[in-house]
Amino acid sequence: MSLSRKQWPGYWYGEARSPIGMRMLAALYAALTGLRRRAFARGWKRARHPGIPVIVVGNISVGGTGKTPLTIALVERLRTEGWNPGVASRGYGRDNPRVPLWVERDSAPEHVGDEPALIASRTGVKLRVDRRRADAALALKEAGCDIIVCDDGLQHYALARDVEIEVIDGRRRYGNAELLPAGPLREPVERAQQCHFRVVNLGGVPAPGHVGAGFGEWPMRLHGDLALPLTSGRARPLASFSGQRVHAVAGIGDPERFFSMLRGLGIAVVPHAFDDHHRYEAADFEFGSRLPVLMTEKDAVKCGALANDDFYSVPVRAELPEAFWVALLSRVQRG
Structure with missing residues (x-):
């Protein structure tokens, strides 16, 4: 269910x-x-x-x-x-x-x-x-x-x-x-x-x-240290966003888990929580401000066609x- x-x-x-x-x-x-x-x-x-x-x-x-x-x-x-x-x-x-x-x-x-x-x-x-x-x-x-x-x-x-x-x-x-x-x-x-x-x-x-x-x-801890661009460009250390405002997108069972991870790195999060397994549309990203967009890897696999150069996937590994x-x-x- x-x-x-x-x-x-x-x-x-x-x-x-x-x-x-x-x-x-x-x-x-x-x-x-x-x-x-x-x-x-x-x-x-x-x-x-x-x-x-x-x-x-x-x-x-x-x-x-x-x-x-x-x-x-x-x-x-x-x-x-x-x-x-x-x-x-x-x-x-x-x-x-x-x-x-x-x-x-x-x-x-x-x-x-x-x-x-x-x-x-x-x-x-x-x-x-x-x-x-x-x-x-x-x-x-x-x-x-x-x-x-x-x-x-x-x-x-x-x-x-x-x-x-x-x-x-x-x-x-x-x-x-x-x-x-x-x-x-x-x-x-x-x-x-x-x-x-x-x-x-x-x-x-x-x-x-x-x-x-x-x-x-x-x-089990979920550790993420990279931000991977969805379009082109090089990976960035996730910590390089420290002190910046970003749009954080999470359509997982507990989006707050993702937002807390980013805040723990000193990133100023503008949170955007969606339902688990959400199917994204362009309108979902009409945030009203041009900031980097950090999203979970699970969301990123569905957003390649909607992304621009500001979109990044944040993969995590289980430790x-x-x-x-x-x-x-x-x-x-x-x-």
């Missing part, structure tokens, strides 16, 4: 109690999703395994948490360890979700989804979008991959998996910890405890007073403790 940020009720991430009507609907939602989980757990519904290790990256809450940067980091680390990874994704928001597609470096985001387009352009990994992730995994195996990373597949139980990684937004966490529509959760908090790894996205610069990841959680990688690789090898 994907909701516009404008549609998120204030009580999801505030202190107000959710309305009783929403809690009644949440109870029905809990019963239906719980029945589905039990159906797969007890074998009433069949999960398929491709016969090679499967790592699933996902979250139990609505909205972005940092799954895509982690997926990219997984692909890169697995390659350095001698694996030939493939990525299976649904390709949210693409024009024809019923048609499975291979994603290339230059695939159009509207055809394959913005996140798969970003992953492919950054890594060149074999990537298959299919609403049936198990079918995508089998296609990747046939294409020569020896390990599968499933992007945003925690609730896709039809694909059997060896490792589950939950990604948590370090700022919003689980909100009021209630299920949809009373809260932002797709599954109960207890479901997260079943994941092999729980990664907390602390962003680029921690908020004041942030205590970081808790016990049993792995901290995690080495102990996380040791533990993950050990579990994959045991599987």
Whole structure:
């Protein structure tokens, strides 16, 4: 389920109690999703395994948490360890979700989804979008991959998996910890405890007073140090914008995460937040003032035709403790 940020009720991430009507609907939602989980757990519904290790990256809450940067980091680390990874994704928001597609470096985001387009352009990994992730995994195996990373597949139980990684937004966490529509959760908090790894996205610069990841959680920071022009020209150090006003554009699950990273570098941000997976038009950039435009890499893959020389993409890389990688690789090898 994907909701516009404008549609998120204030009580999801505030202190107000959710309305009783929403809690009644949440109870029905809990019963239906719980029945589905039990159906797969007890074998009433069949999960398929491709016969090679499967790592699933996902979250139990609505909205972005940092799954895509982690997926990219997984692909890169697995390659350095001698694996030939493939990525299976649904390709949210693409024009024809019923048609499975291979994603290339230059695939159009509207055809394959913005996140798969970003992953492919950054890594060149074999990537298959299919609403049936198990079918995508089998296609990747046939294409020569020896390990599968499933992007945003925690609730896709039809694909059997060896490792589950939950990604948590370090700022919003689980909100009021209630299920949809009373809260932002797709599954109960207890479901997260079943994941092999729980990664907390602390962003680029921690908020004041942030205590970081808790016990049993792995901290992840998103580090960006370059601004890449969308048209022509050379890359600039992101810090070179320090002390300047810029238009900052973010159409991700939590735009404030991007804005905070820029502010932490001393950049004067004029924020422009859009809904996750937003499809941009020229009118979206009629800001009324000519300033540099810094945007997330996920947004930039959709804006090449709309950009001028003032537009820059800010790629980030996920940084995690080495102990996380040791533990993950050990579990994959045991599987």
